[in-house]
Amino acid sequence: MNRKVFVAGLAVTLPLVGLMLVSLGRDPHKVESPLLGRPAPPFSLRPIGGGEPVTLESLRGKTVVVNFWATWCVPCVDEHPVLTAAPQRYGSEVVFLGVVYEDEEPTVQSFLREHGAAYPSLVDEGGKVSIAYGIYGVPETYFIAPDGTIVSKYVGPLRRDLLDGFVQEAQARTVTRRSDAR
Amino acid sequence: MKRTAVLLVLLLAPLAAAQTPPDHTPVDLAHAESIAGPPRAARLTGAALEAEAKHIAAVLRCPVCQGLSVGDSPSAMATNMRQQIRELVAAGFDENQILSYFEASYGEFVRLQPPLRGVNWLVWIAPGLGLLLGLGVVSWVLRGASAETSETPAAVAATGPAVDVVPDPLPDDPALAKAVLRVRELAYGWPGGVRPRKA
Numbered sequence: 001m002n003r004k005v006f007v008a009g010l011a012v013t014l015p016l017v018g019l020m021l022v023s024l025g026r027d028p029h030k031v032e033s034p035l036l037g038r039p040a041p042p043f044s045l046r047p048i049g050g051g052e053p054v055t056l057e058s059l060r061g062k063t064v065v066v067n068f069w070a071t072w073c074v075p076c077v078d079e080h081p082v083l084t085a086a087p088q089r090y091g092s093e094v095v096f097l098g099v100v101y102e103d104e105e106p107t108v109q110s111f112l113r114e115h116g117a118a119y120p121s122l123v124d125e126g127g128k129v130s131i132a133y134g135i136y137g138v139p140e141t142y143f144i145a146p147d148g149t150i151v152s153k154y155v156g157p158l159r160r161d162l163l164d165g166f167v168q169e170a171q172a173r174t175v176t177r178r179s180d181a182r
Numbered sequence: 183m184k185r186t187a188v189l190l191v192l193l194l195a196p197l198a199a200a201q202t203p204p205d206h207t208p209v210d211l212a213h214a215e216s217i218a219g220p221p222r223a224a225r226l227t228g229a230a231l232e233a234e235a236k237h238i239a240a241v242l243r244c245p246v247c248q249g250l251s252v253g254d255s256p257s258a259m260a261t262n263m264r265q266q267i268r269e270l271v272a273a274g275f276d277e278n279q280i281l282s283y284f285e286a287s288y289g290e291f292v293r294l295q296p297p298l299r300g301v302n303w304l305v306w307i308a309p310g311l312g313l314l315l316g317l318g319v320v321s322w323v324l325r326g327a328s329a330e331t332s333e334t335p336a337a338v339a340a341t342g343p344a345v346d347v348v349p350d351p352l353p354d355d356p357a358l359a360k361a362v363l364r365v366r367e368l369a370y371g372w373p374g375g376v377r378p379r380k381a
Contacts, residue, residue: 002355004326008322011315033289034289128262130262133287136248
C-alpha cells in the first residue's frame with residue numbers, strides 16, 4: 001500500500017466522516033427560531049367575518065396559543081379537531097388564536113362553518129404578522145407565556161399530547177416567575 | 183389643468199396599485215425600530231428607492247422557496263417581504279438594519295450571504311483553504327512520483343545516478359510491484375524488469 005496516498009486519503013475523508021457523524025439524528029431542514037425566549041411580536045388583527053381587532057397586548061396575563069394555518073394545508077386540516085377541542089378543556093386561562101396564512105376569506109369562512117370554530121381566526125393582511133413571527137410554512141404554532149414571552153414553537157400538525165405539553169410549559173413560566181417573586 | 187390632473191391620476195393609479203400587494207397594511211415601523219434602532223439612512227424615493235430595495239431583496243432568502251432570493255421568488259411571502267423592504271427603505275432604514283429586522287424573525291438563515299461572525303467564517307475561508315490543501319497534496323504526490331522516475335536510463339545517462347534515491351524503487355504492494363517490473367521489461371527491455379548491471 002502506498003502510505004502517502006493512504007495518509008492523504010485519510011486527511012480528506014476523516015473530517016467528512018466526522019461531520020456526517022455529528023449531523024446524525026439532526027434534521028437538516030430544522031431552523032431554530034430566534035424568537036424563542038423573546039417577547040412575542042405585537043399584532044392587532046381583525047377576525048374572519050368581522051368584529052373588533054384582537055391585539056396580543058390585550059391578552060397579557062394569559063397563556064396564548066397562536067396557530068398559523070390555511071385551508072389548503074392538509075396537516076392544518078388534520079390538526080384542526082385537536083385545536084378546536086382544546087379551548088373547552090383549558091377554560092379562560094389559555095387563549096387560542098388562529099392566524100390565516102395566504103388564504104381567501106370566503107374559503108376560510110366556508111371551512112370553519114363546515115369543520116367548526118372554537119376560537120377566532122384572524123386575517124393577516126399582507127402577511128405582516130407571518131413575517132414578524134418568522135413563518136416558513138404552515139402549520140406552525142407559537143406558545144406565548146402570560147408575560148408575553150414566546151416559550152416554544154412547534155412546526156407541523158399538533159397532537160393532543162404535544163399541545164398539552166407545550167401549553168403546560170408556557171403556563172409553567174408563570175409558576176416559575178411567581179416563585180421567583182416570593 | 184384640473185382635467186389634466188384628473189387624467190394623470192386615473193392613468194397612474196393602476197401603476198401605483200400594482201406596486202402594492204392587495205390587502206396590504208404598512209409595516210409596523212415602531213416594531214422595526216425596536217429591533218433595528220432608529221433609521222440611519224436618508225429616506226429614498228423613486229428610482230433610488232427601487233434600486234436599494236432590489237439590492238436588499240437579492241441578499242435575503244425567500245422562506246418559502248428557500249433556494250431563491252426574495253427578489254427572485256414568485257411566492258406571496260416574497261411579494262410581501264419585498265413590499266416591507268420598500269417601506270423600510272422609504273422610512274430611512276439602511277441595509278444592515280433591514281437585514282437585522284428580518285433576521286430577528288427568521289434567524290441568520292434568512293441571509294443569503296452569511297455574516298462574517300462565529301462559525302460562518304468557515305463558509306467563507308473553507309473553499310480557499312480546500313484549494314490550497316488540494317494543491318499541496320498534488321504537489322507532494324507529484325514530487326514523490328518525479329523522484330521515482332528520475333532513475334530511468336535516460337535520466338541517469340543525462341545527470342548521473344542520483345545519490346540519495348534508491349535505484350529502481352518498487353511499490354510496497356506486491357501485485358503492483360510485479361506490474362511495474364513487467365512494464366520495465368517491456369519498456370526498457372530489462373530482463374525480468376531489473377536494470378542490467380554495468381559490466
